[in-house]
């Protein structure tokens with residue numbers, strides 16, 4: 001009985017070792033892909049350090065199955081990642097919507113680190129509506145008497161937003177485009193216009209953000225989607241990752257110098273997993289390793305049989 005058990009144990013161990021080597025010597029294209037709740041986290045994003053594109057490092061965190069995005073202005077819940085349109089949809093719980101206006105400087109706004117700016121920006125059709133900004137706000141400086149920087153963005157703006165039930169309790173000062181009797185309670189801008197939604201700096205009490213996915217103009221602020229639509233793009237570095245994945249690798253970066261890396265299982269390449277020099281060298285090694293392992297296993301098994309274990 002003991003004999004059979006020992007033999008069985010040795011065989012399983014040998015099989016496991018051989019299988020492990022097999023996995024190791026081939027690339028593993030999906031090593032870095034992961035899931036958080038029902039969202040797929042894939043290139044250029046990652047929740048593991050060293051995976052994905054370095055422009056998106058230390059950005060996403062999976063906390064209790066909730067995917068969170070963290071930038072200098074704060075943390076946001078990721079509602080969706082659209083890989084085809086290269087966009088993210090974010091939610092800030094302290095952002096105003098149509099049903100509730102949140103004042104008291106609680107919202108995050110939207111500010112990204114300088115170095116991350118090329119990689120992450122709210123889309124051009126996302127409107128930011130800045131609420132309760134003081135007359136001293138930089139928003140209203142340099143526009144003497146006449147125009148305000150406030151605009152409709154993609155057909156969405158404050159005039160319509162004032163129609164939301166959230167305003168019923170507050171009652172907005174319905175000032176028009178002309179800056180006369182104090183600043184308006186709401187000023188709509190695109191991200192492009194001011195580059196950073198820093199509520200402290202802009203001296204605003206709150207904000208709302210909306211986007212419209214419908215190709216046709218949706219009627220009224222009830223039909224808008226509230227949240228922040230962010231565009232991401234890796235531009236030039238895309239071909240590196242495509243080549244890497246095509247050869248069975250997963251795309252990552254060097255955690256020390258942030259240069260792109262192709263992870264090929266047991267080794268990392270600076271190009272792809274078929275790169276001639278190092279690849280053939282390493283492939284030979286892996287095969288040799290596997291053979292040595294197998295021969296080792298068989299010898300141990302034979303020895304144990306001889307000893308009558």
Ligand SMILES: *[C@@H]1O[C@H](CO)[C@@H](O)[C@H](O)[C@H]1NC(C)=O
Pocket residue numbers: 038
């Ligand atoms: C993911 O789950 C959330 C609730 O947890 C749900 O609102 C959302 O529609 C789901 N998304 C998908 C794509 O299934």
Ligand SMILES: *[C@@H]1O[C@H](CO)[C@@H](O)[C@H](O)[C@H]1NC(C)=O
Pocket residue numbers: 049050051252253254255261263265266267268
């Ligand atoms: C490959 O690079 C990743 C990311 O920098 C690192 O975590 C991993 O240890 C590296 N693997 C090898 C075999 O050097």
Ligand SMILES: *[C@@H]1O[C@H](CO)[C@@H](O)[C@H](O)[C@H]1NC(C)=O
Pocket residue numbers: 072073111198199200201
């Ligand atoms: C916002 O502006 C304030 C005041 O200018 C500054 O102290 C703060 O660091 C800024 N916040 C971010 C996230 O950049």
Ligand SMILES: *[C@@H]1O[C@H](CO)[C@@H](O)[C@H](O)[C@H]1NC(C)=O
Pocket residue numbers: 150151152155157159160177
């Ligand atoms: C924005 O759109 C509304 C409704 O279509 C319109 O009444 C208003 O004049 C527009 N505002 C600006 C600043 O263009």
